[in-house]
Amino acid sequence: MRITRCLTLWLLLCALMLALLGSAQAQQDDPGKPLLEALASASYAAKSDAIDAIVASGDSRSRAWLEALNDGKLQQNKQTGQFVVVLANRGRNWPVEDALSGEPLGEMSRRELDRIGINNALRGQLRSTLAVLDLYVDNPDARLQAANDLLGQVDAGMVAPLEAVRDQEPSEAVQERLTEALAIYRLEQGDAQAIETLSGSLHPEARAALNGAAASDDPALAAQAKKALDGIEQTLKINRGFETLYFGLSLGSVLVLAAIGLAITFGVMGVINMAHGELIMLGAYTSWGMQQLLPGQPGLAVILSIPAGFLVAGLAGVAIERCVIQFLKGRPLETLLATFGVSLILQQLVRTLVSPLNRTVITPEWMSGSLVINDALSLTLNRLYVLGFALLVFAALMLVMRRTRLGLEVRAVTQNRAMARSMGIRATRVDMLTFGLGAGVAGLAGVALAQLTNVGPNLGQSYIIDSFMVVVFGGVGNLWGTLVAGMSLGVINQVLEPWAGAVLAKIIVLVFIILFIQKRPRGLFPQKGRAAEG
């Protein structure tokens, strides 16, 4: 019996040993293990070879390994020799997972681990290697991004695989990019043929390569590169012109939005509404409040805040008209003072009720990012939306003034109040609605502005003077004038900015308007006829 028991024990032990050996064998069998072991070798040259070997292996885990290596998160357990990927390297104990199987291994003390070191040369190699790896993914946008990253990063070892990739590439854009990347490499090697490929490129890396070639010792190459550079410079200039124009129009659209409500209250009704800026602010706060009501749905909040902003500011405007302005008919300077008082009250109200600090409105995903035209020109989407919105509001307002009964009545009351009243138009009601309309448009401006800047109690103040300038410059009582004036002031400002600086550009514009009013006291498009007198 004793012998049999000993035997069973021995057999059990043997089985255990075998099992252990078997599992060790299984790990040994993983093709990744020798690859990682090669990485852990001491010499950087050997590591470089190991990286190439990993890429050549085509292992699906190679991206994860190389990224971890690049971040210094591929580490080896000092005792067991196990390769792990550190998930977070904060504190003393780091959560890790097995590099081969991807199983989480709990936490390991940082003392147990040994980082697989890399140097700058390897980092560069890893970068370009990772970029090439990305050229194999299915998503064409990701491939284009990867090809972009390769510009100026190509080295001798990558040429052959890249050419192979390019020939298989289905997307033309990616192909072009790869050709460019290869051309930059060839140009660096002194190949004059490459200049032709690069002469159409606007990418900074291509220009850097051409600049390098232009400074080279070979006169023929240098001359050719210079010519190509001049061509590119021309294209860039045009692109910069477009960019300035875009930023100018964008700023102009903000000015138009801010001023167009004023163009109605000031231009059509003759009421100087200094609280206009604060009505803009109310619109912006409505946008912010809507986002607080609908957390996590910024897109819906933005869309809903358009009618809400119009209503809130419009009702505030009606209230101002009923409580203050109707008592000051025909006394424009007094209206100015009274509405200024209203603006102070509204500002302080927001400071007391909400907060004196600025609030941020989240931009929904479909409004963030930019529209890329080419390497030198990309248009930020939120500004594009605001530009479109401004034009839409302008068109809608034109329609209201020209095609609706309210617009007809407003124009009638503006031209001859007494006559309009004797024709049965209730002038006080028209006043109230007109003022409400102007205020509501200010609220819309606020909703748009909330997408571009922070929302704060002083938001309105910074726009009120600009808005008045736009209305006065365009010619009072003329909506088209406001549009033209706002857009041109925006563009002038942006054109001046690069050589004068933002503040000086603004001062120059102000001085320009002051001088302009001397020349044409009634603005760009003065009203004609009897309505102009007064």
Add this chain to the structure above:
Amino acid sequence: MSLSSTPSSSSPLSHLWLTRPFSERSTRIFLAVLALALAVVTVLHLALPAGHPLHVSSYTVTLLGKYLCYALLAVAVDLVWGYLGILSLGHGAFFALGGYAMGMYLMRQIGDRGVYGDPVLPDFMVFLNWDSLPWFWHGFDMAWFAFLMVMLAPGLLALLFGFLAFRSRVTGVYLSIITQALTFALMLAFFRNEMGFGGNNGLTDFRELLGFDLRSDATRLGLFLASGVALALGYVVCRGIVGSKLGRVCIASRDAEARVRFLGYRVERVQLCVFVVSAMLAGVAGSLYVPQVGIINPSEFSPLFSIEVVVWVALGGRGTLYGAVIGAILVNYAKTVFTGVMPDAWLFALGGLFVVVTVLLPKGIAGLMTRRRKADSDTQLKEATP
């Protein structure tokens, strides 16, 4: 509708422009009240010991001096708004320019006692690594030059601006808005460090004026009295202008500009002349304000300040001159009290004041005071407007 109480032309002294202002009762009352107030404050400040309940502290003296400077600024605004019909929303710019001229003189007086100890350059220039004074800082070490510039700088700006604006007949709301643009543009400009006026921080850390230590009580009292005298002089000058033939053309062009022009008067010259005088008065007010407050920075250019000044005048009653003084002192006293007790409520109060005054009190406090004598003025009006 005549807002001014016209001087009685039957007075035997009316042909002398120097004495004419005193022929009017309101001027005599105003000057008497001002002199009495100055005397009372001085006596209470000097004669009574510090613990006495009626003692006027040195802090209060400076505060009152500040009010007097504001009052002079308000008188200057009333001269153009009340009698010329020009609502200037940029008088703060002239006030600040006068203040900067004085500030530059005071800066040069610091000499090598600044933080960096440079004998010529003010501290902020050393800080910005400038190696020499900009050209426009030269001469400000001399008091007479600085005091001249206190009046000349705002005067020249007003001359240039007014020449352009009045020549092309920019009036009413347009004029108001471009005066506002003027002060706004100047504010932006003075915020820039490159302008050479200390940028954001402005000019401060002053030591002495004409050799008197600015921190001593005696100097403070002196500045207070100087502000009072300046206010009295400014008032008399304005009253003199208003009572003269020039003043009558002013009032006429305020009420019917085209008619006055058709009568053959060069309205723009009249407007320009009065506008420049008003700007100079504002500059003097600014120059007395700066040594009492101890700092001048670009916020004095802010459009808000200029509009506030207009409200002082509106509250006091435009077109009366003494109303502007009453309004300035009342509003600023209220501001001092409110910002001390309930800082949040001040803007509500100021905003409410704007609305209430314009809607309910179009003639201001002075209008309330003269209502008693309404019957009197009614007969005068009938005589004045046939």
